[in-house]
Amino acid sequence: MGHSIIAFIIVLGILVFFHELGHFLLARYYGVGVVTFSLGFGPKIYKKNVGLTEYCISLIPLGGYVKMVGEEPGEPIRFEDIDISFSQKPLFQKAMIVAAGPLFNFILAFLLFYFIALFSGLYVIKPVVGKVAEDTPAHVAGIQSGDTITGVHGEPVTSWEDMVNLIGNSNGDPLELLVAREGREFTVMVTPEEKIVKNLFGEDKKKYMIGIAAKGDILHIPLNPFQAVGEAVKRTWQISHLTILSVVKIVQGTVPADTLGGPIMIAQMAGEQAKAGVASLSFFIAMLSVNLGIINLFPIPVLDGGHLLFFAIEGITGITANESIREKANQIGIALLVALMVFVFYNDIIRIFNGG
Template identity: 40%
Template sequence: MGIIVSILVLSFLIFFHELGHFLAARIFGVKVLAFSIGFGKQRLWKKTIGDTEYSIRPIFLGGFVELKGQKDFDPKNRDYSPDSLYGISHIKRIIILAAGSLFNLLLAFLLFLCVAFIGHNDLAPVVGNVDKDKIAYKAGIIDNDEIIEVNGKKIKTWWQLSKIVEDSNGENLEIVFLRDNKEYVVNIMPQIGDSKNIFGEDIKRALIGISAKGEIRTISYNFLESIEYAYFKTIQSSKLIVQGIERLIIGVLPTSEIGGIVSIVTITKQASESGIVMLLAFAAMLSVNLGILNLLPIPALDGGHIVFTTYEMIVRKPASVNAIYYLTICGWVILLSLMILGMYNDITKLLNGSLVF
């Protein structure tokens, strides 16, 4: 059952991505020739409505929207009719190309919104340990104190507290905490100290000298708080993916961290078995991943086509046929290499038992 859910989740994320391209093309008057979920010549289901053939194909590793003029790589043979991809302005073409990724980010926001409404398990802002050499201890905070407000902002999770302290830039924080059901107020000036980021790198950041107790609670939000939570999680997830790609390129993260389709299906399966909230949260992360990766400036991806279109807009002429052809081949080589590496890592993890399918 978990594997079926995984396939459905992946298919839905791909559908939403392609829906972005589809709707943007329709808005700007570009004819959509095909809308498919999955790849392959065989069609499990198809229906033609107007000029568009809608279909489901057997290889559920992607999908596509085919627009009029989209396959015309040779600038001399392009279709510049008003309902073609190349018959509209460069800005409109870029919007169509970026719309799939933007829809994935929108979907992630909506999924995180659902998570906030339903309620999710998170680390409570309860102090587990206080460093006696840091400012929090001197201000009187002790173990088991619960931080409930900072500078007038209600605190529900440890990560909210951590971010406020990190973003304080050493400015004074008015902290309200609970002890034995009584509220206390202290003023603390965070100090810059040594820490580590999520990638294990040594960094300098604002600290007050406390660590979490590790208490997990179910956290829920009202409407406005849910919007703020969904926005923050979408932005945070996007930044983490960009930072992760950057650190893979410079070698901070090992290539063994790259996962393939088996990893995605396995984690989605585990998330679905952990409940609807976990599944929604992971689907949101996966949607952000799909959106950001498609914007990478690799010729075979939407980001690569955006680069070509931007170049054409700046120099007032399209790139040469040879440049487009060879750069696209290089893009596919990069993508296929990453897919093979992901599959290799998946197989390695399956064999050593660290990935259970």
């Protein structure tokens, strides 16, 4: 348990630091004074003043904040602080400062995925057939266990995923497969058949298949620095897309809300990934960073997305929301976040009692 708590604090500390660093750097870039840069909330257990800014570590490690001069609507500003006040900056600059937090979460994810790809390379499943189901297109075409699929309809294949994607996108049209067996290559024609399978979210989806299963042999592909950039972009996009899709599925009711996890679940998973090694923990942090970036862009008051929504309305209408509207919106946002936190804590506790 202690191992998980330490891993949780490290993981959350990295995520929060990068998020708040985005706000801090953009604020300083646009000449906004930063009063406080805090990792954590509540009582300060460490603090150090450098110029105008107080850097501190606070007791409750469930977030952090950057407090800027003139950040709060209606906040009194000294005459000498007008030039460094957040509220006095152009709308575009204020929006960039707010958006920098989530942006830095995506940058952190990209960097972690990049170094994982650069130093570890890729591990993919070879397109080697392990099992052929009877009375399927592959069985009729004469494909056997141990065969390697090296091409699909003229497209080279280096991994099982490549082959599955090419067959899945066939629309059921006949395909020419290039097959390697015992040192020789030959072609066979197969016509994929439509099957109903469960996707990641448990939904029934149509998929074209030929009736083979992978043997499970693994291929290691080293990547150069340029290839690692492409892989990092791909991974960041895939996790972003999956996160957004997951939120949509939860709202639609396709994915049960009790699958949501909170700090306890994150701590458990952080401990498990830390034991698995640096690469596993780095991948886990990258995934969480993408999640944090996307969640903070939700148009909910208090979150960065809520501030950006107000800025967008102001930019379109030319009207700044008055202080009372912002205050009420923030109260609603806080209430929603508290309710969500209680719900995920409840899920975590139930999961523990159920042995999950």
